[in-house]
Every structure is written in structure tokens, then in C-alpha cells.
Amino acid sequence: MRILAFLAFAALITIASPAPAAEFGSKDEAVAMVKRVQAEFKKAGPEATFKEVSDKAVKQFHDRDLYPFVYDMSGLSVAHGARAALIGKNLIDLKDQDGKYLIREMVAMAKGPGSGWIDYKWPNPLTNKIEDKSSYVEKMGNYFVGVGIYKQ
Amino acid sequence: MEGLAVSRAPVATLKAFWGLRSVFGILNNLSIQIKASAASAVLLICLLGLGANAYMTSTKSAEGLRVLSREIEGKQQAVSKVSDAIVTTHMKIFRYVSWASNSVSPKLLNTLYGQITSDLSELSVRIDELSRRPDLSAEEKASLQDITAKWKKCISRAKDTIDVGQTDAAMATMMLGQTDDAFKAVYSDIQKMSLKTISAANAIRNSLYADAERTKKVIILGTVLGFVVSAFVTFMVGASIVRPIKSITAVMQQLSAGRTDVEIGHRDRRDEIGQMVQAIDVFRANMIEIHSMEQASHQAEQHRVAERRAAMDELAGEFEKSVQQIAEELTAAVTAMHSNAQAMSLIAAQTRDKSQSTAGIVIDTQTNVASVADAAEELAKSTEELSAQTHSARELTTKTVVESANASANVQQLFDAVSQIVPITGLIQAIARQTNLLALNATIEAARAGNAGKGFAVVAAEVKSLAQQTAKATEEINQKITAVNASCGAVVGIMEQIISTIGRLGEGTMEMATAVGQQAAATQEISKNAQQAADGSRIVANNIVELDNKTRENDDASGQTLAGAKRLLDHAANLQTQIDKFLRHVRAA
Numbered sequence: 228m229r230i231l232a233f234l235a236f237a238a239l240i241t242i243a244s245p246a247p248a249a250e251f252g253s254k255d256e257a258v259a260m261v262k263r264v265q266a267e268f269k270k271a272g273p274e275a276t277f278k279e280v281s282d283k284a285v286k287q288f289h290d291r292d293l294y295p296f297v298y299d300m301s302g303l304s305v306a307h308g309a310r311a312a313l314i315g316k317n318l319i320d321l322k323d324q325d326g327k328y329l330i331r332e333m334v335a336m337a338k339g340p341g342s343g344w345i346d347y348k349w350p351n352p353l354t355n356k357i358e359d360k361s362s363y364v365e366k367m368g369n370y371f372v373g374v375g376i377y378k379q
Numbered sequence: 380m381e382g383l384a385v386s387r388a389p390v391a392t393l394k395a396f397w398g399l400r401s402v403f404g405i406l407n408n409l410s411i412q413i414k415a416s417a418a419s420a421v422l423l424i425c426l427l428g429l430g431a432n433a434y435m436t437s438t439k440s441a442e443g444l445r446v447l448s449r450e451i452e453g454k455q456q457a458v459s460k461v462s463d464a465i466v467t468t469h470m471k472i473f474r475y476v477s478w479a480s481n482s483v484s485p486k487l488l489n490t491l492y493g494q495i496t497s498d499l500s501e502l503s504v505r506i507d508e509l510s511r512r513p514d515l516s517a518e519e520k521a522s523l524q525d526i527t528a529k530w531k532k533c534i535s536r537a538k539d540t541i542d543v544g545q546t547d548a549a550m551a552t553m554m555l556g557q558t559d560d561a562f563k564a565v566y567s568d569i570q571k572m573s574l575k576t577i578s579a580a581n582a583i584r585n586s587l588y589a590d591a592e593r594t595k596k597v598i599i600l601g602t603v604l605g606f607v608v609s610a611f612v613t614f615m616v617g618a619s620i621v622r623p624i625k626s627i628t629a630v631m632q633q634l635s636a637g638r639t640d641v642e643i644g645h646r647d648r649r650d651e652i653g654q655m656v657q658a659i660d661v662f663r664a665n666m667i668e669i670h671s672m673e674q675a676s677h678q679a680e681q682h683r684v685a686e687r688r689a690a691m692d693e694l695a696g697e698f699e700k701s702v703q704q705i706a707e708e709l710t711a712a713v714t715a716m717h718s719n720a721q722a723m724s725l726i727a728a729q730t731r732d733k734s735q736s737t738a739g740i741v742i743d744t745q746t747n748v749a750s751v752a753d754a755a756e757e758l759a760k761s762t763e764e765l766s767a768q769t770h771s772a773r774e775l776t777t778k779t780v781v782e783s784a785n786a787s788a789n790v791q792q793l794f795d796a797v798s799q800i801v802p803i804t805g806l807i808q809a810i811a812r813q814t815n816l817l818a819l820n821a822t823i824e825a826a827r828a829g830n831a832g833k834g835f836a837v838v839a840a841e842v843k844s845l846a847q848q849t850a851k852a853t854e855e856i857n858q859k860i861t862a863v864n865a866s867c868g869a870v871v872g873i874m875e876q877i878i879s880t881i882g883r884l885g886e887g888t889m890e891m892a893t894a895v896g897q898q899a900a901a902t903q904e905i906s907k908n909a910q911q912a913a914d915g916s917r918i919v920a921n922n923i924v925e926l927d928n929k930t931r932e933n934d935d936a937s938g939q940t941l942a943g944a945k946r947l948l949d950h951a952a953n954l955q956t957q958i959d960k961f962l963r964h965v966r967a968a
Binding site: 320321324349357 | 543
């Protein structure tokens with residue numbers, strides 16, 4: 228609990244203060260971004276939050292290779308910080324190059340523990356290459372939100 | 380029966396040889412019609428069986444071929460087209476993502492995009508058409524519903540992929556996996572369906588082949604079996620009909636040649652041949668019987684004729700005897716009747732004669748009685764005259780002295796007159812006796828005549844009584860006459876005295892007058908009685924005439940009876956003649 232409380236505090240600090248200028252986002256930053264989405268979701272409601280998430284101009288949700296993605300529990304993409312083409316598509320059966328049903332795992336994570344890390348392969352928006360990715364996923368109302376880091 | 384046992388032996392041997400005793404037994408008891416149609420029936424049954432088999436097989440084959448050519452192949456083609464189109468479209472999506480990832484010009488990408496979209500729509504239509512086919516099984520329908528659902532997902536995935544591919548090739552590459560899965564799911568189901576259709580078609584083909592093979596075998600077997608069995612049946616039936624008919628024909632020829640000792644055989648059969656044998660047996664038995672009858676016929680006939688003749692003779696004799704007796708009795712009776720009738724006729728004739736004579740006598744009697752009456756009347760008149768004369772004599776007594784001589788003469792005359800009455804009374808008495816006798820006779824005849832004579836009997840009795848009265852009266856007259864004669868004698872004597880004794884004359888005359896008066900009264904009585912007798916005689920005569928008429932009628936009746944008896948006698952004689960004639964005929968027969 229103390230760790231959580233600390234993390235929350237750290238996140239608040241991160242939001243409050245401008246981002247340090249590292250090349251790629253860290254796990255903590257990813258988690259912090261998830262929290263920001265959660266806060267925005269609570270504050271502005273789903274529509275506004277999804278819009279902001281999908282809008283690359285919104286800086287709190289777009290930081291280097293960090294971006295959030297939101298799906299409902301059926302696997303329908305409702306908001307995507309990097310790949311707008313995916314919004315409105317159901318990706319429940321999506322498999323990565325290893326054949327992993329990553330969206331199904333995320334749904335399972337959200338429905339089950341409510342949050343957690345999932346490793347998979349995904350194209351890096353910066354390089355447009357499929358890379359190993361680790362995403363933090365958290366349940367958000369009837370949806371789940373996730374932010375991932377690319378592992379070089 | 381010995382001949383039967385002998386002729387059965389080869390038949391039994393034949394049966395044992397064939398080892399088909401029971402078959403022959405059954406065949407021998409079936410009618411020829413059934414036997415004659417047996418081979419045809421066998422062939423017909425085989426033909427029907429083969430025909431039915433061929434019909435069923437060809438129907439089934441036609442149905443199988445129809446299903447194969449129209450349904451399964453059509454379905455198979457449709458399924459193949461869908462399958463091919465899925466593969467093609469799938470390839471195009473791969474090509475599209477590949478092109479998108481390798482910087483192919485957007486123009487070409489757009490063209491391919493359009494092709495893929497069009498392909499997807501076309502595939503949707505084809506799958507829809509396939510699922511609407513009327514020849515789908517329930518399993519296929521369920522499978523196609525599943526395929527349609529999967530296809531919808533597949534379209535969605537494909538469209539998502541190419542949509543994303545328009546702007547994000549890397550992501551489209553990411554999405555190829557799920558698209559691939561969706562296509563594989565549909566393709567695998569379609570392939571399963573295709574395989575099932577193919578296997579169904581193969582099953583039908585195999586079935587058709589098996590049917591064709593079986594039909595071939597059945598036709599061969601049926602034809603061979605029909606041929607063999609009908610040939611066998613034909614042979615058996617032929618043996619069962621032809622052989623016995625031949626033997627029976629031979630038997631019949633022998634029979635017609637007059638040989639009755641031939642054995643017929645085939646007695647245990649119950650078909651037409653058996654019946655024929657029975658008929659021939661009867662025929663033969665009749666022939667034998669006729670033959671023996673012909674042999675025995677002559678003497679038997681003679682014997683029978685003689686017996687019959689004797690019986691007839693006896694019968695005729697008995698008949699004659701009885702009829703003769705009856706006829707004789709009849710003749711006797713009729714003869715007796717005839718003689719009776721003759722006797723009756725004779726009696727009737729006698730009666731007639733007698734009644735005629737009686738009538739004559741009665742008429743005579745009547746005449747006589749009438750004359751008696753007349754005489755009596757005359758007598759009465761004379762007596763009156765006498766009385767008057769006596770009166771005048773008495774008156775003239777005084778003068779009579781003178782005339783006494785005359786008076787004496789007158790007395791003498793009186794005496795003479797009275798004397799003349801005597802024979803008359805005698806005659807009257809005779810008539811009375813005769814009448815009495817006739818009356819008696821009439822009474823007897825009346826009694827003989829029965830009821831018809833009853834009235835006559837009364838009359839006869841009255842006549843008789845009258846005759847008796849007449850006799851009595853006449854007797855009295857006679858007495859009176861005697862008295863008159865005596866008186867006359869006395870008068871003569873007295874006259875002689877008168878002459879002397881005129882004084883006593885008056886007195887004497889007075890006495891005489893009294894006597895004459897008495898006489899007159901008596902005479903009147905006689906006259907009256909005579910008149911009565913005449914009346915009675917007339918009645919008697921009338922009755923006698925009536926009796927005579929009756930007797931005549933009786934005579935006629937007896938004459939008719941006699942004639943009837945004569946005719947009866949003639950009939951009896953005729954009857955006798957007819958009976959004799961009849962008997963002559965009977966005996967001659």
C-alpha cells in the first residue's frame with residue numbers, strides 16, 4: 228500500500244512537472260499515463276477521454292513512444308493513441324507474430340485481476356517496426372486502458 | 380383287383396426311380412388346368428420377380444443418378460466455387476497487405492482494394508445462394524448457418540485488415556493473423572461440406588454400382604431358375620398328364636374293341652384323369668354287366684315272360700273268378716229282379732183284369748140294384764095302388780058283396796102279382812150275395828193294393844154292408860110276401876066266406892087294408908133301401924173305375940220296371956262279354 232501510495236504520489240509529481248527528456252518511455256511513465264487516462268475518464272467521461280486519447284495533439288496522452296489504447300470488453304478498439312485506423316475495429320482475435328491473442332489476454336487481465344503487465348509484439352509507431360512490447364493494462368469502467376513500452 | 384396290383388408295380392418303380400413320390404402325389408391330385416398352367420405360372424412368377432427387381436433397381440438408379448447429377452453435383456460445384464473464391468480472396472488480402480507494406484502505388488492498392496471488396500460481396504451472395512439451396516440436408520443447413528456466421532466475421536476481419544492497410548501497413552500485417560484464422564475457419568467448414576458431398580456422391584455411385592451388380596446377378600439367377608424350374612415343371616406335368624392319358628387311351632381302345640378284362644390303373648389320382656378312370660371304370664363295369672346280362676338275358680327273359688304270363692294268367696284267373704262270380708251274382712240278381720218284375724207285371728195285369736172284371740161286375744150290380752130300386756118303386760106304387768084298391772074295396776065292401784066275385788078275382792090277381800115278386804126278391808138276394816162276395820173280393824184286392832187301396836177298402840166295406848142290408852131287406856120282403864101269400868090265401872078263403880058272410884066282410888076288409896098299409900110301408904122301405912143300394916153301387920162302381928185306373932198305372936210302372944230289369948240283364952250280359960274280352964286280351968299279352 229505504501230508503494231502504491233508512493234507511486235501515486237510520484238505520478239502526480241510527474242504530471243505536475245514537465246517530462247524528463249529520455250528517448251523512450253519507462254514502465255513507470257506508462258503506468259502514470261494509464262492513471263492520467265483513468266483520471267480523465269472519471270473527470271470528463273468516456274467520449275471526451277477517448278477523443279483526447281486518440282488526438283495526438285493532447286500531450287498528456289502522447290509522450291514519445293508512449294500512448295494509451297482503450298478497448299471495451301468485447302475487444303472493440305474505442306480509442307487509440309498511435310493507430311487511428313484501428314478505432315472502431317474489433318481486434319479480439321488479433322494475434323501477434325508468435326500467435327499470441329494479446330487482446331484476449333488483456334480482456335482476461337481486466338476482467339480478472341483488474342490490472343497488470345502483458346508482453347507481446349506490436350509495431351512501434353516511431354520506427355513502424357514490429358517490436359517486443361510490454362503494456363500495463365487496467366480496467367476502466369466497462370473498458371480497459373493500457374499503455375506499453377517498447378523493449379529494445 | 381389282381382390286375383390293379385400288377386399294373387401298380389411299374390408305376391411304383393417309376394416313382395421310386397424318380398424319387399419324387401410326393402411330387403407325383405401332389406401333381407396327380409391337381410386339376411389338369413392347374414397343371415397345364417403350372418409352367419407358365421412359374422415363368423410368370425420369375426418374370427414378375429425379375430420385372431419387379433428391374434423396376435425397383437432402375438427406379439432407385441434413376442433416383443440416384445438424378446440426385447447425383449442434379450443435386451449433389453450442382454451443390455458440389457457451388458461449394459467448390461465458394462471454396463475457390465475464398466482461397467482467391469484470401470490470397471488477394473495477403474497480396475494487398477504485402478503491397479501496402481512494400482510501397483506499391485496507392486492506385487494499384489485501391490484497385491486491389493476494390494477487387495477484394497467486390498470479391499467479398501460476391502462471396503457473401505454465393506454463400507447465401509448455397510444456404511438457400513432446396514437440396515440441402517439438415518446437417519448441411521446447420522453447417523451453412525455456421526459458415527454464414529463465420530463468413531460475416533471473416534468479412535469483418537478482412538475489411539478491417541484492408542481498411543487498416545490503406546493507412547497502416549504494419550498494423551495490417553499484424554492483423555493478417557486474425558484474418559487468416561477467420562478465412563481458415565470458413566474454408567475448413569466449406570471443405571468439410573465439400574468432402575461430405577463428395578462422399579455422399581461416392582456413396583450413391585457405390586450403391587448404384589452395387590445395385591447394378593446385384594441386378595445383373597438376379598437377372599441371371601432368375602432367368603436360369605425360371606428356365607430350369609419351368610422346364611422341370613413342364614416335364615413333370617407332361618409326365619403326369621401325357622403318360623396316363625396314353626395308357627388310358629390304350630385302355631379305351633381295348634374297351635371299344637370289346638375287351639373288358641383290361642386294367643385301367645391311375646385309380647388313386649384325384650384329378651381329371653382320376654375322374655376319367657372312374658368314369659371308364661363305370662363304363663367298363665356297365666359293359667361287363669351288359670355282356671353278362673345279354674348272355675342271361677334270353678332265358679331270363681323267357682323265364683320272366685313265362686312267369687309274368689303265369690302271373691298274369693293267375694291274376695286273370697283270379698280276376699275272372701271274382702269278376703265272374705260278381706257278374707254271375709249280378710246276372711242272378713238281375714234275373715231274379717227280372718222274374719220278380721215279370722211276376723209283378725203279371726200280378727199287375729191280373730189285378731188290372733180283376734179290377735176290370737170287378738168294375739164290370741160292379742157296373743152290373745149297379746144296373747141290377749137300379750133295376751131292384753125301380754122294381755121296388757114299382758112295387759111301392761103297386762102297393763099304393765093296392766092300398767088304394769083295398770081302400771076302395773073297404774069302401775066298396777058294402778057294394779062288394781055284389782062284386783065279391785070280382786073281388787075274389789082281384790084277390791087272385793093280387794096273389795098272382797105277389798107271386799111274381801118272389802123271383803124278383805130271389806134275384807135281389809142273389810145280387811146281394813154276389814155284391815157281398817164282390818165286396819169281400821174287393822176288400823182283399825184293396826188290402827193287396829196297399830195304401831192305394833185303403834179308400835177302396837172302406838167303399839168295399841160299405842158295399843158289403845149294403846149288400847147285407849139288401850139281403851136282409853129282401854128276406855123281410857120274402858117274409859112279407861109269404862105273409863101276403865098267406866093273407867091272399869086267407870082272403871081267398873075269406874072271400875069264399877064273404878060271399879057267405881058279407882057282414883063280416885067290412886071287418887075283414889079293414890084288416891086287409893091295415894095289412895096292405897103295412898105292406899105299403901114295407902115296400903116303401905124296400906124301395907128306399909134299394910135306392911140306397913143303387914147309390915152305394917154307383918159309388919162302388921166309381922171307386923172300382925178309379926181302382927182300375929190305378930191298377931193300370933201300376934201295370935205301366937211294373938211294365939217299366941220289367942223293361943229296366945231287361946236292360947239291366949242286357950248290361951249284365953254285356954259286362955260279362957267285356958270281361959271275357961279283357962281276360963282274353965290279358966291272357967294273350
